[in-house]
Amino acid sequence: MSGNTTGKLFTVTSFGESHGAAIGCIVDGCPPGMALCEADLQPDLERRRPGKSRHTTQRRETDQVRILSGVFEGVTTGTPIALMIENVDQRSKDYSNIADRFRPGHADYTYFKKYGLRDYRGGGRSSARETAMRVAAGAIAKKYLRERYGVEIRGYLAQLGPIVTEHKDWDAVEQNPFFCPDADKVAELEAYMDALRKEGNSVGARINVVATGVPPGWGEPIFDRLDADIAHAMMAINAVKGVEIGDGFASVSQKGTEHRDEMTPEGFLSNHSGGTLGGISSGQDIRVSIALKPTSSIRLPGRTVNVKGEPVEVVTTGRHDPCVGIRATPIAEAALAVVLMDHALRHRAQCGDVRTEMPDIPGSTP
Amino acid sequence: MSGNTTGKLFTVTSFGESHGAAIGCIVDGCPPGMALCEADLQPDLERRRPGKSRHTTQRRETDQVRILSGVFEGVTTGTPIALMIENVDQRSKDYSNIADRFRPGHADYTYFKKYGLRDYRGGGRSSARETAMRVAAGAIAKKYLRERYGVEIRGYLAQLGPIVTEHKDWDAVEQNPFFCPDADKVAELEAYMDALRKEGNSVGARINVVATGVPPGWGEPIFDRLDADIAHAMMAINAVKGVEIGDGFASVSQKGTEHRDEMTPEGFLSNHSGGTLGGISSGQDIRVSIALKPTSSIRLPGRTVNVKGEPVEVVTTGRHDPCVGIRATPIAEAALAVVLMDHALRHRAQCGDVRTEMPDIPGSTP
Amino acid sequence: MSGNTTGKLFTVTSFGESHGAAIGCIVDGCPPGMALCEADLQPDLERRRPGKSRHTTQRRETDQVRILSGVFEGVTTGTPIALMIENVDQRSKDYSNIADRFRPGHADYTYFKKYGLRDYRGGGRSSARETAMRVAAGAIAKKYLRERYGVEIRGYLAQLGPIVTEHKDWDAVEQNPFFCPDADKVAELEAYMDALRKEGNSVGARINVVATGVPPGWGEPIFDRLDADIAHAMMAINAVKGVEIGDGFASVSQKGTEHRDEMTPEGFLSNHSGGTLGGISSGQDIRVSIALKPTSSIRLPGRTVNVKGEPVEVVTTGRHDPCVGIRATPIAEAALAVVLMDHALRHRAQCGDVRTEMPDIPGSTP
């Protein structure tokens, strides 16, 4: 398989290039009988949409999604749900100056070496534009998980360049263009981004995502652990270079007595594990953190080679996000949603009949 | 699928419990015509084997692997290669005291909730014993990658609890029981581990793995990026809580001019990306780093619940690794090998005919 | 997976309902660098298109396919190729009389029982309209197989109800609305179909498909034999109830001396096997034959039940094929093409390096 499908039971197969006619996906495996319409998908697309503030790319896409199949009289039928967004704001000529050379740090070179050719317009298939479809597919998963299991999935910006934010308030997250959970930091973020844009440079970011309400028992050892599948989905997001579950790299210097989350009938006493034990959900909050690298498409000149292998300089004009992390929160939420949805169905297939007399240990200490 | 198979074209399907009759796996998709015998697999198994030093579990397993199929007259035939190791040193009664209760931080609770029952002897299927088969399967992949493509895969201990090691020398790695790349740090590690063992506690670790010689073009966008599949394989190793590719979380505070690896006809000028761009190998070294949490099976008492849901105390006797990171280096190497092997074959399937006139940019600046 | 994707390396994921907005598919895994445009797909769609003669359904669909992605400057890029056909001639009200009852012999009842609801308009997802996308995807596979390997895939009507045709001439096949390979039988077929239509009944058919030029070595034992995958693809065509490879059911009464195809350096002396031995292609013609049942949507009244479980009578009006076999030839060709394409890539992945000194035995005696 050429890597454009994710999931085993709830699958998303994606298509489309940044400057092609349309982008889209087929969502397969959604249970029948769920109310669904475009309005269910549009809010998360809106959260990801470019051009909403001066801090993201100025490409103006309305990102209106169409449901082409799989819904009848407002309800999912159990057949594939095809989603499509037409590309409306392409300026392909912006890219003519990179048609013959490779941006350092970009997929330009590797696509060319893999396929022998590449669609250089806006990054073609390697563009983060493709993530719009993941967000749309994720919205279906989110809705199902919420309605059927009471699972909620939310994310926020935990760090942007040198600025670390503190998670004070979920409500704050949606009230600024950064998904920053601390209203007091927004001005600092704006100032930093303004300076960065002026400089012509880009910067990295860290996003945290949390799922609450996941019942114990989801996840398939050995290879398809819930956390392994989450890591797969997160690392598959453009620009992601690191993934942590729970305490992540902090675990390296922890001792067993510190890391293990003790249990009482009233609940877990801590959540260092991030909601998975042995690759299976424990009922605690699933806590995920990801690192996004700085965008490689920047105005500052860099050394590179062209398609003849000659040394040249490259400068990227066109429209780009100076920090892809700013719009990454809904993408990371969607990635987590699709993984959880897949494992919800996988759990039902093999272990749907399992009942234990012992009650679940109440969920999370955040 | 219940998660016991990994890979799309080069697949490993694993079976076995810690205290069952045997552990084993089926390796499918290996090209025909490669010389292969047990002696090719045994060295890596020996590197992972427990009981070699006082710093790992004292379970005495010889870990002698048998090739049951897929090899004829010393050569792979292209048919499935079945591998098996019989368990010889089981002390199941050591575990009777945890049969009715769940170790905090362990898969005990989640397996019970998922399956409604569990094999409590030595962790059953959740035991790290299962990783022996990944090491054996990985040795096949390593051999093929080396002989066919010149790829080398090596790892080392980068940190153990508070002790950070420096990568001075590949040769040093194999000359101490920690896979420590700095001979000067070995005494410090030994002292730390002795104290830890006396204390009855455990500690986390960080392992780095590097693949050299990977040609550009391996990896499948969008979802099955090379780094996404690596993250999947690494997070599927017992106790792993974090994965980084290249600069990983350090990318969060980097700027674009700092992170992007500039290119010249003579080679890349840096390797922040860790060898992948857009999910496809660039020809640079693949650099991976993982965090392993401290073992949850420790002698120090902890609070937990039993199968009736009542509050109880748990103390783990039995034989356990106080730092699973010590034996994790060959496991992480094997995980990387299997992913690379799979993508080597996937690349051949779709892009085997691709030729570009432009020469590859020479590989890595470490 | 919910069954809307076929193939392992060359995959087709299909969506769409008979009376939805559009039907479409995503073709993934096509090698890069092949010239491709809509005009390459349209001829086979035209061969399958309804309403071309009075002997098929009178639904008037232009079946104009759009390529939405995966092609850049007229050449495949190696990324997913999305195809879409908008539905233009829907008369959903024709189906209001079957909204509350199940046509006997139709998927109406089983879809309802599986999903708890169904899109009754034109059969919804169970409609043969969906096969248009298989034909479009198959045209991509056919083109690649022809250009890269010299493989040709052709089919014809071998029997319609009581009328058996003889394969006299490939050219004749395309010169009548039945894909009949014997021009002398066309008048008889027309008279039969006219009488059948007047009667309001339907009838079954047999289609034969042949692939020439397939090299030896394609097919994966044990489960994914080339013939097993062919059987899977053929039985997945609407109305198919039987599949034969080579002599098929005639083999039951054959002796070994009769069935085995003897070999000489100049070629095979017969082709009873139909081009596969042990599930792997032999280099002979792949010969496949399929049985299609008579359409269940007929004007003659039948006994059935309604959604309340009450006994009722059903009469199907709407527009239907009285013999689905008439338009099935391009569908069966496409199914075979997709399977062969998938196995061509699978072969390359594992056995692309294999070379034998012994020359191939020349191909088929038909």
Add this chain to the structure above:
Amino acid sequence: MSGNTTGKLFTVTSFGESHGAAIGCIVDGCPPGMALCEADLQPDLERRRPGKSRHTTQRRETDQVRILSGVFEGVTTGTPIALMIENVDQRSKDYSNIADRFRPGHADYTYFKKYGLRDYRGGGRSSARETAMRVAAGAIAKKYLRERYGVEIRGYLAQLGPIVTEHKDWDAVEQNPFFCPDADKVAELEAYMDALRKEGNSVGARINVVATGVPPGWGEPIFDRLDADIAHAMMAINAVKGVEIGDGFASVSQKGTEHRDEMTPEGFLSNHSGGTLGGISSGQDIRVSIALKPTSSIRLPGRTVNVKGEPVEVVTTGRHDPCVGIRATPIAEAALAVVLMDHALRHRAQCGDVRTEMPDIPGSTP
């Protein structure tokens, strides 16, 4: 994937050669909590075992299966169930005379061309010996389907060469070495086989398999229809050249009024469809029929080529079944069981919540 795994949720991965150390498989996805031991698997293995009568190969294998994992205290744990049978009666030297040449009609040639080498001892991986593992895996599926859903799967010999049997009695099937359902035909079969053996020739056969008690709703349109997956599994059995569901090829000359199975609240009035409509089970008996070709390994000399491409004669000595159909009944049953089991789990995953007020139409008219 190299074709040694079947199923999506209930998977069987097989390994082993005819004259290797052992054959085996890993069964993954079995729900936890089912009582299971070797004695559950042995009866079907015994039914398939060679050397029980003079009419099958005289190879003496005890076919004692060992469960190596996945069962704890007599109950399935939900983890992979590994099964192994050691090969005990190998006479590899019998095959030295075919080491350099290819039996016509056998996989010898195609394996050689695919892999560049082959294990010629007893057919290596292409041997029907491998089917023992399918029978063992199928016994697990049969047990689960029976206990959880009340599904029964049974088969019988419907034709052997020219001798057609009539299905008079399920009890008769197990009381003769042919799985013949008509006690009166057994003498005729014995005489025919004795003459055939004396002649040194082989012959084909037809096997019918029936599953009763399958609830409506199993099967996944579009590509993974229940009947398509059945066709895949059946055609993957050694020597199978044709598969029919329900009336199969007889449908070709049927009219719609004849073929459609009318429905009443009391039940279906016929079962021409063979229990699937639109690829989904209807609740009627699943009826499958397969054609097996005559064995290619016969004593009568035939023309062939050797590994140098020279014309030679071949005579097969060694021990072979003169009619593979004789032992094929339990294999076909197992194949059907594995497919049904997989679809039972797939159904649960997506449609486990579906309830309809309308009662199921009672099942089969045979």
